[in-house]
Amino acid sequence: MKVKVGVMIDAPPEVVWRTVEQIERHVDWMTDAVSIIFTSTTRRGEGTQFDCVTRIGPQRTNDRMIITQWTPRRAIGIEHHGVVTGWGRFTLGRRRGNRTRFTWTERLRFPWWMGGPIGALAAKPILRAVWRRNLATLKRQVEAQATRSAG
Secondary structure: EEEEEEEEEEOOOOHHHHOOOOOHHHHHHOOOOOEEOOOOOOOOOOOOEEEEEEEEOOOOEEEEEEEEEOOOEEEEEEEEEOOOOEEEEEEEEOOOOOEEEEEEEEEEEHHHHHHHHHHHHHHHHHHHHHHHHHHHHHHHHHHHHHHHHHO
């Protein structure tokens, strides 16, 4: 199952990046991320590993995440290892007017006991709604920070 959501943020990519690169702070804007605990000595860059407890409704998982791509101000790629497997990617694109197009793409595989492809199909609109809400929160946080920095 593939899910792709995006948002336009009224701040340049370098400002958005300052928030997004702080993996440990993703719980501040991702309502489904309950906790992030690093299992590697690094907290930034390719090879960084962490356990992320995720909760959507009654469903709770603890998955190992590995950063597979780290391109400052441009992209972060993640592999998911755990109950739900797959990959995710954040991309930041510069737009006119000092804005950033932030895109979140996930390709996930559900285990048979969560319904496999049928469970994924049922979960897709729920995940899309949760991630859109997350991006709305990220947008508010980054824009508030950009306003404080400018003023």
